[in-house]
Amino acid sequence: MEIRHIFTLSFILLGFAAIGNAQEIAADKTYNFCKNTGDYVDYNTAISVPAGKVIDVITSRYSYWTSTVSGTGTLNIRSGGERCYLGSAKGATFPTWTSFKGDAHLYPYKNVVSSAGFYGLIWGHGGKTFNPEEPEKSISEGKVNNCFAASSLTMHNGTALASESGNRGIRIGHLEMEEGSRLYSYFKNSNTPKSYYVIGASNKDATLAGRISPMDDNLQNCLGIIKEGKGTYRITGNTNNISGALRVLDGRVLFNNDYKKALSSRLTGSTGTPYKNTDTGVFVMKNGVIGGTGSVAAVTDVYGTIEPGDDGIGTLTFRNCVSSAATTLRVRPTTNMVLEIASSESADMIDVNGMIEYYNITQDFATSTKMPTINVVLREGASLKVGDSFSILKYKSLGALNNVEWNWNIKFPDTYTWEYEVQTSASGAKELVVKVVSLEADNGEGGGNIDNNPDDEDSWDAGTWDLTTEKRYTAALSTYSNYVKKNIGVAVRGWVMDINNDYDTQTALIAKQFNAVVAENEMKFDATEPSQNQFSYGGGDNLVNFARRNNKYVRGHCLAWHSQVPGWLTSDGTKNSMNRTRTELLSILKNHIFNLVGRWKGKVSEWDVCNEVLDDNQTDIRTNPNAYTLRPSVWKTGIGEDYIDSAFVWAHQADPNAILILNDYDVEFKGQAKTEALYNLARRLKNSGIPIHGVGLQCHLNAGNVDAAKLRANMMRYAELGLVCNITELDLGISDTSEASLQLQANDYYAITKVFLDVENSNCMMIWGLRDNDSWRSSNPLLYNSSLTAKPAYWGVHAALRQTYDETRTGVEDITNTGVEDNKYYDLTGRIVSSPKHGIFIHKGKKILIK
Numbered sequence: 001m002e003i004r005h006i007f008t009l010s011f012i013l014l015g016f017a018a019i020g021n022a023q024e025i026a027a028d029k030t031y032n033f034c035k036n037t038g039d040y041v042d043y044n045t046a047i048s049v050p051a052g053k054v055i056d057v058i059t060s061r062y063s064y065w066t067s068t069v070s071g072t073g074t075l076n077i078r079s080g081g082e083r084c085y086l087g088s089a090k091g092a093t094f095p096t097w098t099s100f101k102g103d104a105h106l107y108p109y110k111n112v113v114s115s116a117g118f119y120g121l122i123w124g125h126g127g128k129t130f131n132p133e134e135p136e137k138s139i140s141e142g143k144v145n146n147c148f149a150a151s152s153l154t155m156h157n158g159t160a161l162a163s164e165s166g167n168r169g170i171r172i173g174h175l176e177m178e179e180g181s182r183l184y185s186y187f188k189n190s191n192t193p194k195s196y197y198v199i200g201a202s203n204k205d206a207t208l209a210g211r212i213s214p215m216d217d218n219l220q221n222c223l224g225i226i227k228e229g230k231g232t233y234r235i236t237g238n239t240n241n242i243s244g245a246l247r248v249l250d251g252r253v254l255f256n257n258d259y260k261k262a263l264s265s266r267l268t269g270s271t272g273t274p275y276k277n278t279d280t281g282v283f284v285m286k287n288g289v290i291g292g293t294g295s296v297a298a299v300t301d302v303y304g305t306i307e308p309g310d311d312g313i314g315t316l317t318f319r320n321c322v323s324s325a326a327t328t329l330r331v332r333p334t335t336n337m338v339l340e341i342a343s344s345e346s347a348d349m350i351d352v353n354g355m356i357e358y359y360n361i362t363q364d365f366a367t368s369t370k371m372p373t374i375n376v377v378l379r380e381g382a383s384l385k386v387g388d389s390f391s392i393l394k395y396k397s398l399g400a401l402n403n404v405e406w407n408w409n410i411k412f413p414d415t416y417t418w419e420y421e422v423q424t425s426a427s428g429a430k431e432l433v434v435k436v437v438s439l440e441a442d443n444g445e446g447g448g449n450i451d452n453n454p455d456d457e458d459s460w461d462a463g464t465w466d467l468t469t470e471k472r473y474t475a476a477l478s479t480y481s482n483y484v485k486k487n488i489g490v491a492v493r494g495w496v497m498d499i500n501n502d503y504d505t506q507t508a509l510i511a512k513q514f515n516a517v518v519a520e521n522e523m524k525f526d527a528t529e530p531s532q533n534q535f536s537y538g539g540g541d542n543l544v545n546f547a548r549r550n551n552k553y554v555r556g557h558c559l560a561w562h563s564q565v566p567g568w569l570t571s572d573g574t575k576n577s578m579n580r581t582r583t584e585l586l587s588i589l590k591n592h593i594f595n596l597v598g599r600w601k602g603k604v605s606e607w608d609v610c611n612e613v614l615d616d617n618q619t620d621i622r623t624n625p626n627a628y629t630l631r632p633s634v635w636k637t638g639i640g641e642d643y644i645d646s647a648f649v650w651a652h653q654a655d656p657n658a659i660l661i662l663n664d665y666d667v668e669f670k671g672q673a674k675t676e677a678l679y680n681l682a683r684r685l686k687n688s689g690i691p692i693h694g695v696g697l698q699c700h701l702n703a704g705n706v707d708a709a710k711l712r713a714n715m716m717r718y719a720e721l722g723l724v725c726n727i728t729e730l731d732l733g734i735s736d737t738s739e740a741s742l743q744l745q746a747n748d749y750y751a752i753t754k755v756f757l758d759v760e761n762s763n764c765m766m767i768w769g770l771r772d773n774d775s776w777r778s779s780n781p782l783l784y785n786s787s788l789t790a791k792p793a794y795w796g797v798h799a800a801l802r803q804t805y806d807e808t809r810t811g812v813e814d815i816t817n818t819g820v821e822d823n824k825y826y827d828l829t830g831r832i833v834s835s836p837k838h839g840i841f842i843h844k845g846k847k848i849l850i851k
């Protein structure tokens with residue numbers, strides 16, 4: 001397949017004539033997979049780019065490029081056309097380029113069949129869904145195309161990058177865009193795909209001079225930029241539309257477009273506006289800085305810093321230059337505006353053609369009383385006179401979320417004595433003016449460090465335990481959990497054990513250790529109603545019967561979900577593929593709920609009525625603190641949000657005593673958007689009088705990522721709504737089974753169990769499986785290994801339980817007093833025994849022997 005070119009002078013001239021003023025560098029080696037046909041070309045030859053060498057790759061107009069690329073040299077990609085996938089068909093996979101750490105350059109290659117739409121690359125996604133609200137998490141879970149994550153990519157004049165359909169992430173260590181280059185989102189005109197470029201990990205500075213805007217300028221199509229890393233990125237393009245928001249996580253982004261030209265020619269400027277008019281277009285997170293001398297048309301929400309100007313003095317304007325629509329600048333408790341004064345004539349300014357609006361909510365969704373800071377900074381050596389005054393902030397009006405009262409926290413330089421006033425111009429615009437009133441230094445508070453980490457009120461200490469000590473205590477988990485009246489259970493995988501046989505090893509182990517069970521799959525929709533209105537209860541019945549024989553609490557999982565649903569209902573879980581009416585879908589859901597809940601009425605104590613209803617991306621909550629966004633599901637699509645309300649009502653009618661739960665994942669730790677969204681939805685349901693009794697936190701987590709204090713704070717606040725908060729599917733993945741990883745996992749199991757035991761409004765903690773080799777995850781996340789030996793994780797749970805038991809038990813002495821009056825049986829440690837069989841017990845204050 002591979003065609004090698006021996007470089008001759010004529011080839012160099014010919015090849016580079018087509019790419020304009022690109023650097024004329026000869027390649028050490030050329031890989032040419034360009035075919036002059038309209039067919040797709042598969043190209044998978046591994047490419048090495050040695051240090052100090054230049055490697056050329058010429059792509060075809062239509063190609064699937066799946067080669068591995070490695071090395072630290074220069075890679076020139078000369079793109080022959082717009083359907084050049086960096087990956088296989090439709091982006092289903094992307095190749096491994098993670099050991100490519102060199103400099104890549106993208107050039108157009110126009111010697112191809114007919115004229116291509118654009119010359120560039122389309123990013124494969126590997127089926128991964130990216131969440132811009134949690135970019136670090138998406139990255140750590142491998143949900144980005146990372147071909148250029150460790151390298152540098154320069155887009156030369158005439159080139160473009162685009163993405164495949166879906167919610168996609170592309171990570172580029174260092175991105176330079178030459179004028180005339182173009183960053184697209186999905187390469188077709190459609191408004192559902194969302195493409196996010198995560199750029200800057202290499203910590204270097206860069207300039208984005210090309211155009212960042214969706215295909216055909218269709219603003220409905222979402223194109224987001226996420227800036228990471230310490231470097232400064234200068235946006236100089238003046239016709240951009242970063243429709244899917246610019247998020248500055250770290251380092252600086254300077255808006256250096258030509259503002260005057262944008263205004264006179266009605267251009268979109270450096271950012272454009274978001275694809276929904278109500279959306280926020282720029283988020284500056286707490287470690288991020290924005291600045292520059294140009295203009296921002298988008299609503300800008302600042303948890304971090306605004307420092308106008310480039311490296312010197314300048315004015316940063318917030319203004320929509322295309323229309324007269326106002327632009328809002330949102331400030332937060334941690335906002336820090338740094339305004340420098342260089343001389344009597346020269347100072348920074350922030351000019352907002354709209355409202356400055358204060359939101360008293362931090363990046364981590366905590367309500368705070370801190371006020372946004374204006375930090376007036378004097379350039380070193382600057383000498384001012386009494387009466388010098390500077391207009392540092394212009395705006396049309398002030399506002400606040402829920403009309404809370406607020407004020408600027410203004411910090412003046414240590415030198416001179418300062419005052420400020422707000423002046424109103426004839427047009428009604430406001431100006432905040434600071435002036436020097438005395439050359440003496442003011443004794444008051446001078447400029448200083450800004451604390452942009454408000455106090456964490458949710459700290460908590462789980463305590464300590466020791467594995468060797470713990471192993472001396474041999475009582476089963478259930479000994480303790482029964483005593484403290486908390487359910488600690490396990491998800492049962494009916495097909496890997498004989499749950500009907502109490503002597504089966506696994507069945508017996510479950511019976512001994514746990515006091516609660518849930519079916520891992522047997523009560524799901526596809527298992528229980530495989531054909532419409534034909535119910536299949538066998539698996540569920542077996543589990544319920546086991547539980548009744550062994551006195552276990554039963555959770556039911558689950559009634560309305562988008563996954564594990566039968567084909568007769570929906571082709572993929574999300575589409576209403578049979579085009580059923582709302583009424584038809586409501587009656588299907590109602591029938592299913594009445595049948596299942598009715599079947600196990602009084603036997604299943606607690607139901608996950610709705611499972612995983614929330615979308616992963618809950619960014620809306622930053623703008624609207626009461627918001628939550630639902631994920632697409634057959635129920636949501638065909639019925640609407642109220643399927644949730646109806647499901648709870650029907651479950652309650654079918655079994656008025658069952659505890660009804662709203663269950664989800666990624667909702668564990670206070671301070672994250674989806675955690676907040678679950679709280680909002682639960683509150684909405686509860687306040688509408690829907691019979692919801694609590695929420696379930698699935699807790700599919702990784703060891704090392706557990707913040708017990710934030711979990712506890714999140715769980716406890718459900719009590720304010722009168723709701724329980726249970727842990728429903730706990731498992732903690734580890735990357736290997738080294739002693740250190742097993743101990744880390746055990747410590748997190750210990751901490752979570754401690755939280756569970758400490759939180760009064762929690763009655764149930766379920767572990768999602770018995771032994772590692774049967775887990776749905778491959779990261780050994782459970783309490784037992786494949787030979788059913790208890791791992792350190794087991795002992796972590798054991799330690800938490802035993803410690804709590806030790807703190808709460810009363811002992812035999814107390815029993816002789818209280819036990820005299822009642823008719824109960826106690827064991828010798830004082831625990832109530834509900835059905836005493838053989839042994840010595842205390843009954844009515846006396847020791848008795850039951851044979």
Ligand code: XIL
Binds near residue numbers: 521611698729776
């Ligand atoms: C998983 C089961 O463990 C697997 O056996 C099955 O193949 C897929 O579903 N969230 C849930 C559970 O609510 O129902 C899922 O269980 C795990 C994620």
